[in-house]
């Protein structure tokens with residue numbers, strides 16, 4: 001049984017009808033419940049719930065403190081390569097983009113890792129474009145082996161792997177993985193991914209599950225907000241969370257809520273997500289899934305991220321460069337960025353902002369033995 005079957009069973013017309021039927025009174029009743037159903041989560045994404053963000057924020061804050069305390073975990077991405085065999089039409093690294101292609105060797109990767117470690121961070125996210133030819137499993141495994149002595153948590157965001165491949169990486173020291181579904185709309189997915197291995201929608205949707213089965217400790221999923229109507233994407237992401245929580249209760253699960261940013265290919269999103277809508281999505285996730293990690297990246301502005309500290313977010317990136325080698329090589333900046341970031345504050349500045357708000361920045365919350 002795969003989450004795909006649950007997704008296929010959804011009737012979007014019925015979902016829209018339900019969303020429109022929700023009233024403020026319904027929302028007031030739902031937020032006060034101890035355990036929420038799928039329908040309750042959907043109700044929190046409704047237009048009516050969008051008019052009660054203050055109320056949602058109070059409940060989300062309470063649940064966040066109850067389950068996570070006053071903490072925000074910090075991490076940073078390390079871009080190891082930007083070769084990609086896919087044609088995602090919204091991404092600056094896509095196959096036809098004329099961005100300069102770069103791939104770090106192992107000593108470059110170690111130097112990047114040491115530079116990042118020097119900032120105090122202990123959680124790192126390794127990224128590549130999606131090219132098994134240029135960045136094969138052995139390359140990823142070697143990077144994990146090189147970096148795991150330096151970091152308490154090494155995570156990857158790369159192409160889809162099999163359960164066996166994830167097991168191999170876990171043995172090498174892998175702690176976590178991120179896999180964005182991009183959109184949970186299969187028809188739209190086909191249009192946005194005209195060629196390349198990523199075109200396989202079902203394989204993509206099953207990949208986080210393979211990671212769970214292989215013993216990856218922490219798994220992050222999400223949709224790229226702006227590709228499709230946000231309420232549907234948010235709801236389907238929630239269903240995916242629920243599916244994984246039910247079948248893999250021992251996995252530390254998170255959702256990331258990235259909005260499309262400007263990039264080299266100049267893609268304009270059809271459904272740009274407003275700030276209030278992003279906030280509503282995060283609040284609904286927190287209230288419906290109190291144990292869920294919620295990640296907000298530097299795609300968001302400093303202003304936005306500062307205000308989200310109290311509203312249910314648990315992880316933030318800091319000291320970010322989306323250029324390959326961007327932590328050590330100044331010349332890499334601007335030549336190979338996947339997308340423009342919005343919040344370029346250093347780790348030190350992010351930690352200071354978090355402390356100023358009465359929260360504790362967490363550099364390490366896990367040690368692989």
Ligand code: SF4
Nearest residue numbers: 084088091093094130
């Ligand atoms: S989103 Fe990922 S897979 Fe798609 S073009 Fe960009 S790097 Fe490649």
